[in-house]
Amino acid sequence: MSLCLCAYAAPDPKLGVGRPVTEHYIAGWNIDVAPDGNNLPPGQGTVKGGEKVYQAACLGCHGAHLEGGMGPALAGGAGSLPTPKPLKAVGSYWPYATTLFDYVRRTMPFQQP
Ligand code: HEC
Structure with a gap:
């Protein structure tokens, strides 16, 4: 919209x-989406489809394997928050796919949300 x-x-x-x-x-x-999915727009997706979007629009800053680059790492860090070397990433502190969708829709790609 x-x-x-x-x-x-x-x-x-x-x-x-x-x-x-x-x-x-x-x-x-x-357009905010709640953790329970309230206010999600209609639509659907697949891992394969998401991979294509990632390669076209995200890889340049977040790395080929989500390891980070100019942007932060998006993978890894599960269970690391209470350790001396916490890694804040999707796997460690984004508990809901719904709010992750909401964040990405509002803010990414960084140069063209
Ligand atoms: C031009 C560089 C750039 C591109 C392209 C980009 N990002 Fe980002 N991304 C960033 C930066 C910089 C941050 C950190 C923003 C902040 O902390 O305010 C970020 C943060 C994020 C976060 C939050 C990570 C966290 O641990 O909180 C997610 C999720 C994310 N990006 C997903 C994506 C997705 C999905 C795409 C493609 C649709 C994308 N980004 C494209 C630069 C980029």
């Missing part, structure tokens, strides 16, 4: 400033 900036909406008639907030405007911003 594209973001509606509603730049040409009329100002609030009573105050003469601002603009009414429309459902369409709110819908463009209301």
